[in-house]
Amino acid sequence: MLRTVNRVLTALVGLVLLALGLAVLFAGLDLPRRWNVAMPSGWPWTRPRDVVLSDAERTRWTDEGWWWPVALAVLAVLFLLCVWWLLAQLRRQRLDEVLIDSRDGEGATLRARAMENVIAAEAESQPGVDRARVALTGRRRQPRARIGLVLTAHAEPGPAVHRLRREAIGHAVTSAGLESLPAEVRMRAARHRAERVS
Incomplete structure (x- = not known):
């Protein structure tokens, strides 16, 4: 809006x-x-x-150099x-599609939203990740990912980022035939409402 x-x-x-x-x-x-x-x-x-x-x-300020x-x-x-x-x-912020190498010399296009959803779903399946949001930016041949992770209360950020790079991002690079997928990852902890214990 x-x-x-x-x-x-x-x-x-x-x-x-x-x-x-x-x-x-x-x-x-x-x-x-x-x-x-x-x-x-x-x-x-x-x-x-x-x-x-x-x-x-025009001459109102002539005395002022x-x-x-x-x-x-x-x-x-x-x-x-x-x-x-x-x-x-x-300028468009998000990509609509990603050009992938189909290994036949022709190439193909992949909807960026589908790739974002797959990366987010795989990131959310990892232990310690409560929610994930992914947005692809950059060029169609050289996409970049902006990833937002909401970590659970006892999750460790270091291992979460390593798993994200090795699994979700690595699988996306392999399946789309990309050379690389640079990613910017932002993390925050999940906030839970305090519950009254009686």
Whole structure:
């Protein structure tokens, strides 16, 4: 849900900025006069000689030598942050499919969700693991796994990670014909509610 809202807000901000840019371009090319279009009253840009900032606005800080370099630097940083944020929104976090070597020169695809479920089920079957969540990221030919383990109260993290690497991840690498499957494992202890003893 948050991802959808995030993308909708990004699209709305982009549309507003695009509309403002087109309005300035529209006035800059003198299209209202050429096409005989009446602009709304109070519209700031109607002729090619209209400027985004008036002389009074531009000269307001002329006595301050630091103002324009700081303003331009802030705008440049803001622009770079917006571009980075937009690219982060467009980039997919999870894989849809994994390319596997079928040993016939053709190759095949495997649904990433199926591979995630198998790794999680095998991890949960290990002693000391209460729950497991797996997400595949990266590229289709070189997937990476993010694994979250919830360990039982008396589980030892070291052996749990070794078993996970040897069994669940090792079996996934072998069955999918991958060269490797780098994994980031995050662990936490299971929380149990205290029970009242009478």
